[in-house]
Amino acid sequence: MSMLQLAPTLDTANGRSVGLQRVVVALTVAVLFAGGGFLLHTEEQGQVIALLAAFVALFALGEKLPAGRRVAALCVAHPGTVNLTAAVMVLAIAAALREEHYTLLMMATVALFATAAAGLTLQMAFAGVPNFAGAAFFAVGSYVAAVLGTSGIPHLLVLVIAGLAAAVLGLLLLLPVLRTRGHYAALVTIAFGLLLRSFLEVNDVLGGPQGMKVPSFSLFGLSFSRVTEIGPYDVSFYLPYALAGCFLFALAFAVVRRLEFSFAGVALDAVRSDEVSASVFGLSIARWKATAFLMGNALIGVAGALYGMMNAFVNPNSANFGDSLIMLSILVLGGLGNLWGAVVASVVILVIPEKLQAIQEFRLVIFALLVIAILRFRPSGLMPRVTRDFSSFAKEG
Amino acid sequence: MDPGLLAQYVFNGLMLGTIYAIVAVGFSLFFGVLDVIKFSHGDVVTVGAFSAFGAAGLVAAAVTLPGPLALALGLLAALGAGAASGMLIGRVLVLPLKNAPAVNVLLATLMAGTVLREVIRLGVPNGGNPKPFPALLPEGVLAAGSFSVGIDSVIILVAGIAVVVATHLVITRTRLGLAIRAVAQDGEVAQLAGISFSRTVLGTFALGSMLAGLAGLMLGLYYREINFNMGVLLGIIGFACAVVGGLGSLIGPILGGFLFAGIQTGVTVVLPFTSAYKDVVAFAVIILLIGLFPTGLIAEKSSERV
Amino acid sequence: MSALLACNGLTMRFGGLTALDGVDIAVGKGETVGLVGPNGSGKTTFFNVLTGLYKPSSGAVRFAEADLFARSPQEIGRAGVARTFQRSRLMLDQTVFDNIAVGALGRLDLGLMTALVRRSRFRRQLSALVEQATALTRRFNPQIAANLFRPAGSFTMIDRRRIEICRALIGAPRLLLLDEPSAGMTHEETRQLMDDLLAFREEMPDLAIVLVEHEMDVIRRISDRCIVLNFGKKIFEGPFDALIADREVQTAYLGGGE
């Protein structure tokens, strides 16, 4: 909150200091991404722990110190600089780690789960429609990729169809989801996830429990899994996946961002926070919940399709409740409605347990305690959603 | 169909339904007082089962106990451990988070469940493997034609139904019950009337979790096998029963429990060779029912003021 | 001239309870009607029926020549009926502007294409709305207008009430329903708010207002005509002075235990 109250004072800054502000923002983002890239890559337990400590310290500084709060407020005030720096840093990290298969695989995984989290953001953070079956819709995307991937349909189109398929399947749930609220709607999605998984496993049409092989993603005839070099450089075949994943996330980010900063976004917030007053002011609750639910599932489906193509297989276990909870944890830990938070939380949830292989069978319990600690002491997530502020848009227009 | 077998199916369904109902009632109680879903509830069942197992097993290893004494010991352990873990989770996680979004509480308690589960798996020797639960009830079989049922099963079923009735009495006849109902109706007003909010909430958590611990003991006695994972699916099913029946009510979850058990048993009877689809059918029915009765079969009172 | 709003025999039953019992209420263009009555007499229920939140059991509702009986809240809202709530229903963590914008959403372009692709169109609408919101809030309190992009939760109770009224007014309604605007405020604050409303009233002579209020002082100052409900029935209709003198009203209040 405090960072927002600083924002108006920043607006009065003159042109030259705006340039300086941008530099500060760019450097901050660059350092954060560099640290993140290093965290993805390093396997030394000491370095992992030191990096984590550094991140915690950095976050604490950003909140406790006035200077830190100022920098944080600057980042909020210059989203364009943040996004541009982030894009450059992602490319730089990808270039630097171009041969590191595992790091790139994790990078792509983080990007795709964050994309799915963007879908959940539309549903849960904006419209307030709970979705406890994220992994199920994700798996639907993968299955569509498996079925259509070899059919000769261009793979870009397959991604789109996967999104549509997930949305259409979501239609089945629309009526009960719209008629209910809160925990009742949550159960509808939980039941759907369990049902879908059980069905895929029992029924052999889509490969039964063994699942299906998914062909590698290919773009304009270039199969990603055959990429071994770009120009003079040897690269991992996961490099194009990592880039495609990040690109997909960027698209999802743009969609969610633009939606948030539009009257449709205001409508969604109104519907979520108070159905009664929203309907008195002429908003159709059903329309907005349905829009968010279907769009969200479509995003999750697209991300799932690319994930399936990267992993080269899909099976019913991909749709399990535990994975849906992982997606949900990403959303809540990151901060409902903040997509950068979702990226940070994806790293925390997907990468850190992998980095902690040294603690082996104790991983799960330590991980669970970590999540509990975050929920308990930071109930609004690592990076809470920043209050939407239309003032800058209004001025430009 | 052979009436004996039919009776057998009905008995199986009743047994399953009673266990579901006991778990579901806990969900409903918590929701009633605090509007939260405590998803670690299924794992509290496991805690109860393992505590009874541990208490009965450890003592039996030291001295030979007569059956009833070992049972009483197991019962105490299950109730105590259930209540303790429930109150701990309530105190440390749920109460401090009561103003956070519902999904946070859900996630936090799910993780608490994971912790309980993992602690059992790692803490109990060879905890990853299923454990045999000692037979603490009198053995013997009652048979009539092709219907046969263990005396212990009958005892468990009767005890289970008695527990459900007792819970109803606690809620309607005791001071704790009065406090629970008052807080469920309106926490602020209850506080004005001199009812301690947090004590009532913790009391509810203790009561609901004792039920879960008891369910754990019953599961152990009935199936004679317990494992660290047994609470996961049970938790989801209990939640489903509570929601379908109507969160916050007492009769609703019981109804939901028997309904769910009925569907599962029914599918196996009617379509024995596609019984793998029984979960698909059961969850499809759940979705359908929620679509038809958006606030549960026994609708909770809408208290929204405009 | 026919009335802007005409309710005839409006009845609302909840199970065995009759909350509104054959109520006839008519409101003309530009008229301000005070709706009074003891607690539970059906005032808020009347608002809820009128705005479509409750489906009335029987009767007729005509608004601006259209039949609004048992229509959805959305339809009624779009027809030009706006309201405030007894308990504040603002989005406290959102900015004042966003809250006020909710009141205008009915006439704005909410299409996804506009949101995602045609951003310049969105920007134009946004700028226009910011101007309107600034102008509107300035009439009530310049401080609100100056801090249009701060969270609504950071304002005082009276300013929140003003924001709520602005949210109801931004959609240019023809009928404004105010549900106990004085609730939770001091006498002084209530007086200020009434001054604001009266000043605003001058500029919008066609706007009809129905006001539910317990503070007789407020009713006296603002309303052209009073209606008294008791146990869901209309027991009085007339000017304020006559109301004070009416015996039935007095018994209702004494018996109702205000």
Next chain:
Amino acid sequence: MKMKKSLSALACAALTALTLQPSAGFAKDTVKIAFIGPLTGGNSATGLGGRNSAALAVDLHNAKPDAKYTYELVPFDDECKPNVGVQVATKAASDKSIIAGITHYCSAVAIATVETYNRFGLPVVVWGAVLPEITYGNDFKEIHRVNGTMINEGKMAAEFLTKQGFKTFVVIHDTTDYGKGQNKYFAENLKPQGGDIVATFAVSPDQQDFTAELTKVKELKPDVVFIGGLTPLGVRVRSQMDRLGIPAQLAGVSGIMSAGFIEGAGQAAEGTVSFHNGAPLTKYADGKAFMDAYTKAGYREDPDAYGPFAFSAANLVMDAIDKVGPDRKKVRDVLNTTKGYKALVGEVNFDDHRQNIVSANVYVAQDGKWVYWPDSAYAAGTKKLPGKTAGN
């Protein structure tokens, strides 16, 4: 302001990290081998038993005075989830310091990861997964397997059970590929032997209550209930059969042949028959030594049914590396041609699909232990299988 602080924090971090790195300079080169299996979740008992056994093999090997290299076992948790499996497989395989792997118990994970190992050229020896396609479904030179497949088990089960005079069967299998596969190979082999499957129930692996299915079984009165699933399923079915008074013989695949089954089912386990493609520890020349060393090492978990295979796989891999040095390609070629290798689990001979040729053995639960059938009181005739006393 913040920039400086964060940079210095990062510098600090880097420094700490550097100092934390283990100092190099051992007399012998250290060679890393990966162990991958389920260390958390429902199948962790077997996974941990496998990991302990592999770790024991490494420790014993390192303790040999003439050891060429110091081996380091790097354990990974695949959580029995295919996508996690691919992640850790990629991690292990793309780590060039890891020369070979001892991988997977869960078939679904093993089948999902074969391509990863092939692509990265990491030779692996599967220590527990029994799905035939893992070795027979591809021609990847990197994939080896010391344990047998479910084909052996199914065939042996069908032959043995029919030879014992059982005629009617009910199969209860879980809906994972493990259970479905076991069902398939058992059913395929049973027909030619003249056995008759009167009902097949596919159930969810985490299903707790089987009374509905078993009541149906009671109605059908089969001679044998055959389990295609893992220990938890076996324990539940066995205990609940008793509850409903079903006298049939229980037989199951290797998935139930664990200490957990005997412990879990308690008294009721007596007389249960299982088929496993290994011989009992005591039949192995070094079985007792293994068990002694395992006990001495003080692991918290039992080695379980597949521990000896993980132990053997680890030794096989280390001996191959000793022979040709830490070079993945060379190690792979040595492993490919393994013939007559003396391992804990007996002689290892790889066929053209690098599948160890093993024959399944029959076991019976007797007096709280899994007993090699030929040595059992049942084979000697002093005890009778429960299904026989009632059914036949």
